[in-house]
Amino acid sequence: MSNLIISDQRDMLIYSFRYVLGRQTYAxxxxxxxxxxxxxxxxxxxxxxxxxxIQDHKDQWGFSPIDEPHWDKILNKDxx
Numbered sequence: 001m002s003n004l005i006i007s008d009q010r011d012m013l014i015y016s017f018r019y020v021l022g023r024q025t026y027a028x029x030x031x032x033x034x035x036x037x038x039x040x041x042x043x044x045x046x047x048x049x050x051x052x053x054i055q056d057h058k059d060q061w062g063f064s065p066i067d068e069p070h071w072d073k074i075l076n077k078d079x080x
Contacts, residue, residue, distance in 0.1 A: 010042070010046065013031075013034060013035065013038065014046070014049070016031050016034075017031055017035065017050060017053075018053070019031075021053060021054070021057055022057055022061060024064045024066070024067060028067045028070050028071075029070050032070040032071065032073060032074060033070075035050060035074055036073060036074065036077065039077055044079055047077070047079050048079070050074055051074065051075060051077075054071050054074055054075055055075060057071075058071065058075075
């Protein structure tokens with residue numbers, strides 16, 4: 001079995017992020033935990049993408065009280 005390619009891992013993280021953004025599901029914590037665990041491996045552009053899309057969704061639609069703390073963890077992360 002071959003190893004996953006780093007760019008594929010990055011793409012899967014972004015795809016899963018966009019899939020769960022705005023949903024009320026247990027998958028939100030799984031995806032946000034993965035983003036946080038990989039924070040230091042992400043480019044500043046990707047970090048800004050996550051933060052911008054989360055903030056845009058929060059401003060327009062809000063989050064459920066259960067999911068909001070998970071999204072806020074990413075919003076509160078430093079870029080470095």
